Amino acid sequence: MDNLSNISVVKELLSRHGFTFSKALGQNFLVNPTVCPKIAEMGNAKPGFGIIEIGTGIGVLTNELCKRADKVVAIEIDDRLKPVLEETLSEYDNFKLIISDVLKVDLHELIRQEFEGLDVAVCANLPYYITSPIIMSLLESRLPIKSVTVMVQKEAGTRLLAKVGSRDMGAVTVAVNYFSEPRLLFNVSRGSFMPSPNVDSCVIRFDIRESTPAGVTDEQFFFKTVRAAFSQRRKTLSNSVSSAMGIDKSVVASAIEASSLSPSCRPEALSMEQLILFCENLRKLL
Template sequence: MPESVAAARGQAELLGPAEVRVLSERFGVRPTKQLGQNFVHDANTVRRIVTSAGVGRDDSVLEVGPGLGSLTLALLDVVDRVIAVEIDPILAGHLPGTIAERAPGLAERLTVVEADALRVRAADLPAAPTALVANLPYNVAVPVLLHLLAELPCLTTALVMVQAEVADRLSAAPGSRIYGVPSVKAGFFGTVRRAGAVGRQVFWPVPQVESGLVRIDRYPSAPWSLEPAHRERVFAVVDAAFAQRRKTLRAALAGWAGSPAAAEQRLVAAGIDPTARGETLDTAAFVRLADTH
């Protein structure tokens, strides 16, 4: 459907390559590597992201790094509320105007919060979001994702676009060469899977890396406590196990447990082979280990 027809029907006019460049020039914005900015300019890609997220009318969506509004416009077409967290004050200031211009009937669904997503708290948001849908800044993608999953237990799903290599690591299974800290920590909150690939040419500027989609569905009934103190204990074990990933767990966890003998004792108590390596354990095993005394 032509975008002008979409506007006439009260739908959002999505951004294309020309519109992205026009808006960027109008606002005096140049994407920066420091903020991990690469703007999506392909309508089919943002529609695919929204579809993969599975969000609908009843959802309140948190979007991180909306930039010029490409994904924001696609989200507003299908959900009742979008809370966009943007660290760049220029982009945050102009986003409401772009939405009002290209989706006038949907503009009231948007709230922009100028903030650093790594530091945003539930109290900073106007409502409790049910889903995270975002093209995350690639330089801080994993820390932002883990922070938001921990800070916002109201999030039931997350569909994020990240660097392809990071997407592979997040969704890797135990025993894989790329399985590691991000895989285990993401698995603490829910089930993680790859949700597709995204080519370089849909971005401006064109990045040097391929991109991928990752979906996380929070456990309907958590198999372990998600309380902050417990999460910190589990994550401390994970960090220690992978800090020296070529060592056996008995050796790698000696500092965490107090000594190699103490590490072996706790590993045996958790039903884990002390000569195994961290990459062979699933998240549940790390939780058992953290809960031993």
Template sequence: MAVLLVQAGSALIDETPPSEPDAAPRLLGPAQIRQLATEVGVRPTKTLGQNFVHDANTVRRIVAASGVGPDDTVLEVGPGLGSLTLALLGTAGKVVAVEIDPILAQRLPSTIGEYAPARRDDFQVILADALQVTRDDLPAVPTALVANLPYNVSVPVLLHLLGLFPEITTALVMVQAEVADRLVAGPGSRTYGVPSVKARYHGRVSRAGAVGRNVFWPEPKVESGLVRIERTDDHPTDPATRQTVFEAIDAAFAQRRKTLRSALAGWAGSPADAERRLRAAGIDPGLRGERLDVDDFVRLARTS
């Protein structure tokens, strides 16, 4: 199988040796995870947010919660040593993984060939930073996003990929529990903020479960949560409109305690212009950003 590795505009081809096909992928456990890490000389780093899942039941639960099936091309971010990747290949039609670590990216095709030989032609890994990846970098357009996102960049990566690929109809991501709370929070909640509103721009957001620390190696110091986003067509997908809406959201929450009339002054041009646009959108200028839902921000962005 030819595996595309993209780095700085170049492509490397890695040929995986043929293996006898298996009925279904075998999943990785703690012993296999440590063995693979030892083989490639990888020590998980906080810089890359690396915490490898070593529990087969956890990855099965993630795949089940994602709802992906044989018609889906799944985009996975940060596949690491391949725990979740193998579980996805047991259900999804194709899996395209984006990995920033060149050592891990180089090893993945061999792992798939060994543990899921019957599915090796349905897997490709891209060596790239998920925050910088473009549509042209991927060999196929994904219909789903399923990932254990690096905790230090989880929200930017999630929003980047949802904006880049409107074809993604569902997303199931594992993030830090605190981040999960922010993503699913509603207007008026203490944890409601920029991530909450921007995630809702793309679809319905809900919690899909919790994940304990003991299923990771190394064990993180925080709990994890699963968040599911089901794409809706309620809001425009064109980048220009989305950017305008997101700029209004950023401005409204930049100084949470200010009224919208004051907080949006820079965005609108002046406090008076902010009040005029807010009233045109049917929004009380005396409110704070935390009281608005995503539909309010979309209406506001459409005023002039």
């Protein structure tokens, strides 16, 4: 069904199925006809690839993915969209819908069952409130995937695309750069959606690294410490980690000194190598 960017068609379709938008799920459906083909083309939807789509809406992006990839498995949390998608995607025999919360799906098992012999990529249009948890889950799970292409609100995109050691970085910045190489593909105006949100969006692709940065001996401890470091952004590294992890300040201070860092340094000023060194020194002192 190729006319899913026509607002009149979309309204008639949703009315016929008795569908109303859910603010709780952050639903804003794409109606700009130029956006989804670009996401599909730049998100590795092509022969030899299987695509996991997270959040289908009415199937505008799904339609473009199915045209290009060998197989598409979409995970959608809103079961009210099932009859809509059965209509809009009825022509494709390479499509499978899973009604579930993606954070509760065993994606390793899904990939094993659904994409044998194929390279795999993820494409998603994520609501703001769940952006970071889903991206972190996809990356930390070490899935056998080539890339993750996501549409996010610009505010979230700024943090995801921030350089480690820059003012805009946060814990999610460290994770993103640890597991992948992120890059901005293009921006999307708020008028591209129905209903129109109050902010603009952007599309980002994370190309998964073949190997992660050296020096981390305990990833769970590393990311726990990084989250603690950025939990109170106005505080120094010492105060944030001590407060969030319940570690005596003298121990944290010793780890900072052993890492040749300033006692008053802030986490956003540190490079990936400095963060790794600090976390390793802290771990050895505990």
